[in-house]
Structures are given as structure tokens and as C-alpha cells.
Amino acid sequence: MRWIKMWFTLLKQVVRVSPVIFAAIALIHILLAVLPVLEIYLISQVINAVTEALEQQLEVQRALFLVGIQLALILIRMVLNTVKKILEQKLDIKVVYTFNLSIIEKLNAMSYLFFEQPHNYDNLQRALRNLEVFGVNVVFHMLSIAQNSIKLAGLMYLLYTFHSSLPILLLLLIIPLLIIQRIEGKSQYSLFMNQTASSRKASYIGSLLQSKEAAKEMRLFNSKDFFIARWKRIYFKNANERFRVDMKNATNRLYTESFVSIFCFGILSIFIWVGAQSKKVKIGDYVALFQAIQETQFSIKDISQSLGQIYRDSLFIQELVSFMDEPATEYVGTQAFPDTLRQGIKVQDLCFQYPTQPHQVLKKISFTIRAGETIAIVGENGSGKSTLVKCLLGLYPPTSGSIEYDGIPLSSFNRESFRERVTAVFQDYMKYEITVDENIRLHDENGDRWIHDRLRKAKAVAGIDSFVEQLPQKGETQLGTRFSGGVELSQGQWQKVAITRAMYRDFEVIFLDEPTAAVDPITESKIFEDLMQLTKGKTAVFISHRLGSCRHADRIFVMENGELTEQGSHEELTHSAGKYADMFERQAQWYR
Numbered sequence: 001m002r003w004i005k006m007w008f009t010l011l012k013q014v015v016r017v018s019p020v021i022f023a024a025i026a027l028i029h030i031l032l033a034v035l036p037v038l039e040i041y042l043i044s045q046v047i048n049a050v051t052e053a054l055e056q057q058l059e060v061q062r063a064l065f066l067v068g069i070q071l072a073l074i075l076i077r078m079v080l081n082t083v084k085k086i087l088e089q090k091l092d093i094k095v096v097y098t099f100n101l102s103i104i105e106k107l108n109a110m111s112y113l114f115f116e117q118p119h120n121y122d123n124l125q126r127a128l129r130n131l132e133v134f135g136v137n138v139v140f141h142m143l144s145i146a147q148n149s150i151k152l153a154g155l156m157y158l159l160y161t162f163h164s165s166l167p168i169l170l171l172l173l174i175i176p177l178l179i180i181q182r183i184e185g186k187s188q189y190s191l192f193m194n195q196t197a198s199s200r201k202a203s204y205i206g207s208l209l210q211s212k213e214a215a216k217e218m219r220l221f222n223s224k225d226f227f228i229a230r231w232k233r234i235y236f237k238n239a240n241e242r243f244r245v246d247m248k249n250a251t252n253r254l255y256t257e258s259f260v261s262i263f264c265f266g267i268l269s270i271f272i273w274v275g276a277q278s279k280k281v282k283i284g285d286y287v288a289l290f291q292a293i294q295e296t297q298f299s300i301k302d303i304s305q306s307l308g309q310i311y312r313d314s315l316f317i318q319e320l321v322s323f324m325d326e327p328a329t330e331y332v333g334t335q336a337f338p339d340t341l342r343q344g345i346k347v348q349d350l351c352f353q354y355p356t357q358p359h360q361v362l363k364k365i366s367f368t369i370r371a372g373e374t375i376a377i378v379g380e381n382g383s384g385k386s387t388l389v390k391c392l393l394g395l396y397p398p399t400s401g402s403i404e405y406d407g408i409p410l411s412s413f414n415r416e417s418f419r420e421r422v423t424a425v426f427q428d429y430m431k432y433e434i435t436v437d438e439n440i441r442l443h444d445e446n447g448d449r450w451i452h453d454r455l456r457k458a459k460a461v462a463g464i465d466s467f468v469e470q471l472p473q474k475g476e477t478q479l480g481t482r483f484s485g486g487v488e489l490s491q492g493q494w495q496k497v498a499i500t501r502a503m504y505r506d507f508e509v510i511f512l513d514e515p516t517a518a519v520d521p522i523t524e525s526k527i528f529e530d531l532m533q534l535t536k537g538k539t540a541v542f543i544s545h546r547l548g549s550c551r552h553a554d555r556i557f558v559m560e561n562g563e564l565t566e567q568g569s570h571e572e573l574t575h576s577a578g579k580y581a582d583m584f585e586r587q588a589q590w591y592r
Ligand SMILES: Nc1ncnc2c1ncn2[C@@H]1O[C@H](COP(=O)(O)OP(=O)(O)OP(=O)(O)O)[C@@H](O)[C@H]1O
Pocket: 116, 354, 356, 357, 361, 379, 380, 381, 382, 383, 384, 385, 386, 387, 388
């Protein structure tokens, strides 16, 4: 029942994508169902007419006329098949696009935390693959079953005219064929389920072996053979398992189909023998009977195959459906973010635990950040700084505790409105291999004077204006080496482009996770000076390991092992003989 509901939901969705194309394909299926029956009927008529003409020296015009009709039917069948293929391809393109879009929308509706769980990647990979392989197929199989059933009804009638037991005898053949299809579908599905994780690993290692990012270290550490060995192990394990399942299925199919053929020919032989005894059956009737049995055999095979495919595809598609049915985890508030932040950010007893970690990474953190304040977060590696920032950005929902902006819980904000006004630069920022200006403005269309001015201002603040001017096509220069005409930037230049992307936004709050890790000291101090200028009246939170830059902050938060252990100004903390003072002293020694 659940499956039938799923099939019809799918059918409804496919019809909705393009009702006209779907209707045309359905009509062709009906015509293709009727044509073979007519053709068989005509064969018997043609042969009987020719035999009579030859035996009784009659005119052959009637026979020639029937041959003409038969040719016309064959040509129509060929044309219909070609048109059907073209239309199916067209529908498939539209359906795959529409379904892909739904998956992307669904992904977007999931919290960023979704990406932190390996089993989610497995589900996603299965959903995407199922879409590509099986997307519209279930619907095509349904149409094929409908076509074959109409054809079968016609054939049953023809067979009934020979003998009333023939239709029932032949219909029984569907039972072994269905059983074999079901076994096949189940084994393919369980193989696919078992291999998803290892296939993903193999394709990850395969991509490492081919990627530019890994190529440097691959050479430096001579690690190619190590990765090839891993990839080979998984590849052959999976391939051998698949081979065994395919072999077993092919053998089972061979046995069953042989049995079906022997059964059909057995029936035909009995009828030839009985007919020869009675001498009542004409030669044309024999040919028609032969054709009808053959066609019935094909139709039954087709129906069982389509049913089997629907069964198998449904097993796969339920993965896609269950992925689409997962509740959206992104917050879906409606409140608009304030034009100007007045009170600031308040965090109360914030705890966070990664689903894959046994313990909390943030432990009962509480603080307030006044509107317009600049906060630096410092702490050792793994102390929870980036995780805290991701929580404040609404990327991770707190395990417990609360985060409020101007007294409004973060989850109550309209997501788009929040993201327009709260921006960030991450440690692992994106390097989009598109043009410089596209990297900065992203979805904003070029050509608008206002956008042009914002671009210019953002580039000046991040200090990339002069180097962009020197690029071959200035802001229109393609970045990266993946595509022809691209220019590769240094790490620091890429990082500055990412900073410019954040600066371009009309933000009220900005988070910078080690924004200057890759930039030179002169640029770093300029970025911080400009940042202070630019963020005047705005709220800024930055993470930095270079404690010198923290002097610019109004207050410094020190994190240790998921807890907020110190907070205060640079002067206060350096005089308090705590963790910050110790870290600052250690770094300062290097410069003395
Ligand atoms: N995606 C993740 N899934 C599971 N655990 C994570 C994930 N990201 C970080 N962690 C764990 O959370 C803890 C805090 O990591 P986080 O990145 O927040 O630290 P950090 O202070 O920003 O470190 P760094 O200075 O190295 O950037 C670490 O113990 C880390 O192992």
C-alpha cells in the first residue's frame, strides 16, 4: 500500500513536470499496444489470401493490398517508437532537473550540521544516484506495463479463438518470471546498500589521485602507491561482489527464460500436431498462432521485467523519498533582522555537541556582546572557537542554551534576512573559480552603479584594489587554473578576496575566523585598522592566533577546552596573570 502510494506520488510529480509530453507518450504507448495485434491478424489474412490465390489461381490483388497495409503498420510502429524515445528523453531531462532542484532545495533546508554526519553523505549520494538512474524510470515502466497489458488482452483474444485454454496456460508463465525478477531486484538493492559507504570511500580516494590539491603532497610524500593500494582494494572488493551477484542473476534468468521458451514451443507443437490430425487449420492460422504465442511470451516477459524493475526501483526510490521526507532542520523563523543592532548578542548557557563526538565541545558558555563592540576570541587549537562562531551564525543549533540578537532568539529570524545582515569569513573560505568580481558580489547582477560602488569600496577596504587593477582583465579576470584563461592567486590574495566578499555585504554583525592567517603582516595590520574603521558602529567578532591583532579589540574572550575562561580588554587580561597573559608573553618573546 505504501509503495502504491509512492508510485502514484511519483507519477503525479512526473505528470506535473510536463503534462503535454506525458500525455503524448501515454498515447503512443496505447497505439503501440494495438499495432502488434493488428499485425498478427493481418499476417494470417495475408498468408491465407496468398495460399488461396496460388491454389485456385485467383487474383492476388487482395493479398497485395493486405501486404501494403501490413507495411504501413510496420512503418507507423517504427515512427511511433522513435518519437516515443525522443519524448521520453525530453521528459527525462525535465524530470531530472526538477527533482535535482528539489534535492538541492531540501539540502538547503537542512542545518549545516547535516554535513557533519557521514551517514547523511551516504543518504545524499544514494538519493542523487537514484535520481539519475531511476528518476523517471518507474513511470516509464508503469506505461510499459499498461501498453503490454493492452497488447496482451488483444493477444489473449486471438489465442482464445484457437483454443479457450491457451490464454490461461500462457498467463501462468508470469509467475516464475516475477519470482526471478523479485530475487534479482532484492539482491541488487542489498548490494547497493552495502556498498554505498565503501564506494564513496573509493571515489574519494580516486578523486585524491586525480586532484590538483593533492597532487603536490602525493609527489612530495611518495604517497601515490599507498592510495592506489587502498583504492584498488575497495574497487576489486566491490567489483567482485557485483560480479558474483550479476552472475547468479544471469544464470537464474537463463534457466527461467529457457523454461518459458520450452513451455511455449511445447504448446505450439501440441497445436500443430492436433491441427494436422484434424486437417482443419489453414497455414495462415498456424503462422498467426506461432506469432501470437511468441508475442505473448515477449509481452509476459516485458510485463514481469517492468514489474521487477518497478520493484527494484522502488527499493531504491524509497531512499530518495525518505531523504526528501526528512524534516528540515534549518530554522524557519519569520522575524526580520533589525536594521541596526541596539542591544547586541546575548549567549546563555550555550552547550554544543557534534553528533559524531562523545562529549560536548562547548560547555555552558554565557556572555554578552554589546552592539558595536569588537571582540577577539583566542584559545588553543581545538578549544571550540570555530564551533562557537558557527553556533552564533546559526549554522549549528545549540544542544542546549540560548543565543539572542537584540533579545530575539536566533531561530526566530527569517533565514535570508539574518544572513543578509550577519556575515562571516571562514578559516576554510571558498575559492570560487569564477571571476574576481563574481567571487565578491555572487548573485548581485553586474552593471548597476550602486553595485559597482560597493564593489570598489569593498575592494579598497580589503586592500585588493591595486592588485586587481594589475590583473589582465581587472575585476573580470577568471580565477584559478581549472579553466582556460584563469589566473592563480596566492593564498593570501585568495583570503583577501574572501574578506572582500564579506565586506561587500551590508552587514550589521561580522564574524572573522582567522581572517588574516595567510596575509602578510603589513596587510594584516592594514586590514585590522580598516576593519576597525569599517566596523565602527557594527559588531565584529574575530578569531585570531596572532595576539598582537587582539589589541584592536574592545574585549578578548579566552577559550579553553570548550569553556570561556577569561574575558576583558587587552590591558586587563595582560595584567591578570591568566591564560591570555601567558600566551601573549610567549608570543611577545619571539619578537624581542
Ligand atoms: N565537524 C566536526 N565534527 C566533529 N567534531 C568536530 C568537528 N569540528 C570540530 N570538532 C571538534 O570540536 C572541537 C573544537 O573544534 P573547533 O574547530 O571549534 O576548535 P578551534 O578552537 O576553532 O580550533 P583551531 O584553533 O584549531 O581552529 C575539537 O575537539 C574538534 O575535534
